[in-house]
Amino acid sequence: MAYSGGLDSSTLLHALAGMEAARARGLSALHVDHGLQADSRAWSEHCQRFARSLDVSIRRITIEVGPGAGPEGAARRARYGAIETVLAPGEILALAHHRDDQAETVLLKLMRGSGPEGLGAMRTLRPLGLGHAWRPLLDLPQATLRDYASLHDLPWVQDPSNFDMTIDRNLVRAQILPRLRERWPEADASLVMASAWARAASDFIDVAAEQALASLQGLDPATLRYRGWLDLPEALRDPSLRRWLRGLGLSEPTHFQTAELMRQLAEAGDDRQPCVRWPGAELRRHRDLLYASAPLQSPPLDWMARLDAGDVVLPADLGVLRLVSAGDGTPLIEPPFPLYVRFRHGGETIRLSGSEHRRELSQLFQESGLPPWERGRVPLVIAQDGTLLAVADLWTGEEGQALFARLGCRVQWAGRSGTAG
Structure with missing residues (x-):
């Protein structure tokens, strides 16, 4: 004791x-x-x-x-x-x-x-x-x-x-x-006695908040259907939010920050991406979902690194990008010319397999549903002449597919944190 x-x-x-x-x-x-x-x-x-x-x-x-x-x-x-x-x-x-x-x-x-x-x-x-x-x-x-x-x-x-x-x-x-x-x-x-009543009410609310969270959480655990959350009874909104954040290992908001989140979600137009942040957590809305993450860093716009057979450690805690064997028994060959890794500057295009025309990267991101704040954090593989070969391991252009087939490799993005998929 x-x-x-x-x-x-x-x-x-x-x-x-x-x-x-x-x-x-x-x-x-x-x-x-x-x-x-x-x-x-x-x-x-x-x-x-x-x-x-x-x-x-x-x-x-x-x-x-x-x-x-x-x-x-x-x-x-x-x-x-x-x-x-x-x-x-x-x-x-x-x-x-x-x-x-x-x-x-x-x-x-x-x-x-x-x-x-x-x-x-x-x-x-x-x-x-x-x-x-x-x-x-x-x-x-x-x-x-x-x-x-x-x-x-x-x-x-x-x-x-x-x-x-x-x-x-x-x-x-x-x-x-x-x-x-x-x-x-x-x-x-x-x-x-009043404490005992409050404790019983708290236990009841805790069970109801767990059930509410299970019905609102998206396929990605770091997402929540925000309209359903706003429609919850007032007694369940705050505890379900806190249960969600605790499960993600994120810090919890003050009551003022929760109220501000509710206000922004209710008032911001569909074309806006409201964000409420506090030490240790950031909550953003995109389409029908609320995304939770640790504070995100943005990579420097002028950052660039050479991609060869080794690991490229990305800035802003975005993990590692590397070329790995394609897994078909073909030995990995060094690229015949320099390949580079950088992030979006704007205006990038890529021609996907089977497509006659090049597609704007911004359009691909939008169609994929990747949240806007993540798009500038996705590493790009660029040829020496500036051709976009691959968008991390999400998409590979025709030029990239031909090159990587000759080299017997593929792009792998590993160890990233805070990126909602």
């Missing part, structure tokens, strides 16, 4: 140590030293003494707390990040959060404008790393824990940061909740 040395975790560790079932499951303590207080080393030593007095093994890990929106949040992220790295598959981490903590969390989430998931606050059991986090005390007020500690004469340490009123949770704990309890004695129970 997670053991800080405070009242709550000392009570839980003592109670678990008295349970044969907990010991049979391999009860041990984990102490995270944030190094934020001058006495942190002494606290760690106290924790080790108390665990040993209970005949419970204890592990101490030291972390560095980086910058964040606030010291409490930064410490929490660092703490759970470290715990996730040491939690074994299927292992359960017991946490000593109680009903008072839950009530505080609900108020804090409310002040941040959270939706049902946030207002659902802490769950009794949730996934954590390769295991689970378990909060067995959520139904108990801290007064019960304090009575238990007093009864068993348990020692604990007091963190002086608990008295820092610049920390939001401390302010809620010391000033806001006491005032609420004066007026409404059952304030904690009411907040926790």
Whole structure:
């Protein structure tokens, strides 16, 4: 279990140590030293003494707390990040959060404008790393824990940061909740009950959002039918969008950015390609689909490289272009004249097999449905005289087919990222 040395975790560790079932499951303590207080080393030593007095093994890990929106949040992220790295598959981490903590969390989430998931606050059991986090005390007020500690004469340490009123949770704990309890004695129970209702609503919405996303996602997972998304009930639009982005490994928007996306999708004409971006993600509309990607880079207009038997590493994280064997047993032959790789300059044409006339590359791109923002990121294979031989491995012109047949090769575009097909 997670053991800080405070009242709550000392009570839980003592109670678990008295349970044969907990010991049979391999009860041990984990102490995270944030190094934020001058006495942190002494606290760690106290924790080790108390665990040993209970005949419970204890592990101490030291972390560095980086910058964040606030010291409490930064410490929490660092703490759970470290715990996730040491939690074994299927292992359960017991946490000593109680009903008072839950009530505080609900108020804090409310002040941040959270939706049902946030207002659902802490769950009794949730996934954590390769295991689970378990909060067995959520139904108990801290007064019960304090009575238990007093009864068993348990020692604990007091963190002086608990008295820092610049920390939001401390302010809620010391000033806001006491005032609420004066007026409404059952304030904690009411907040926790409201949290349970919000959690149930969140679970329902989560299932509905998953079903909605399955019906809207395109053949390319990075696409979404935007009109169907706009037609979703308001309660499903935001969670289905976030589920989609999480599945793609992209960052999620703020509520303002989601509202701006909705506005642009609803108001932009069919001839426009609206784009809403935030750190880590870009969303663009093309035809009937919404495309999501990591921030895209544009290759330099004047970039050009020689294409021979080796790999050409393309700029803007666009992977590698190479000539590979055609696979028919013909040995790969070096080109008799220089071949080059570059990107669109505009006005390129290509004659496809069986066609009497050259086609404009822009027209081919449009007919293929390739989104406009991707067209300038497709590498072109050019002959020394400027003839367009191949458009990556998408199309090969008649001149290119004849040349590559003689050389026993074909063009391969590999390792590209962020390109929607």
